[in-house]
Amino acid sequence: MDEVDILFDREAVTRKVKELGQIINADYQGRDLLVVGILKGAFIFMADLVREIDLPLQLDFMDVSSYGDSTVSSGEVRIIKDLEYSIKDKDVLIVEDIVDTGLTLKYIKEILHRRGPGSIRICCLLDKPSRRKADIFPEYVGYSIPDRFVVGYGLDYAEQYRHYPAVCELKPSVYQK
Template sequence: MDSTHISDDLSEILVTEAQLVAKTAELARQIEADYEGRTPLLVGVLKGAVMVMADLARELRVHVEMDWMAVSSYGAGTKSSGVVRILKDLDSDLHGRDVLIVEDIIDSGLTLSWLRENLESRGAASVEICAMLRKPDAAKVEVDVRYVGFEIPNDFVVGYGLDFAERYRNLRDVAVLATHIYE
């Protein structure tokens, strides 16, 4: 979906499709260099990371394997509590594997911090993180992220896998959702 088709729903475009494509290529070159001679396991976090995972995997010029997890961080209201439930676990054995968690966005960092510890406890040789977007002002815990695409403001954003009520995931850009849509 092109942002011009839903411009009344958006208040600002933060990252364009062209910028996402260029950044994905840049991140892929870094990952290729860092994992030279190894086959990393890309672990996508459903549902938001679908677009990032697909584009990154297609851009990489080395063999990778892919697997998916779905986790839920819940609490009172709409904010992450850091209490995490696994809704869909990995099919892969992580023992001795180089794992690269692929995320769409890092907000508080609570869920991602838990996820990294969980995957490390399964015997992975290494666990690194690649996130297309990060909101530094929303961080509640420090998470070491090896690959970051863009740092963005602490606004409610949609597009490129990010949703509001399961809508807007297929928006090609990353945009701030207009407040009249969710208030």
């Protein structure tokens, strides 16, 4: 792991996910929840998060791309996998690994809003507000971080590092070649 510096170790991430789960439990008490994970990055966070949610819920996934193998979003969003279930009148919680520019999430939220959900909220593990280019403000945020390129706990660089159990900063020497 010479290419990375640990920002949040496994224990810190576990504590934060538990905390988010408790808040979501309180906010959605008595309601049926549809949790929508944004693939691939959010899958580990989402798996841990839903185990902390003690409510009736359904799971679904979307796979969208705006990065490719780059460290910078292209701004062009492609839907690779759409939802399998109707969200009409449902309370939807979008689970994302990181909110950066917000452009991809804004696009997803606009698409889902047109499908008539009861509500849409966003839960992200990491938020980079300094990079925001869209009016997107997640309701549930694990950590707010500065403008650093992070990997691990589902986040990747060129499909690598997702399996690391911690959130780590990727050293520039890896991606500035």
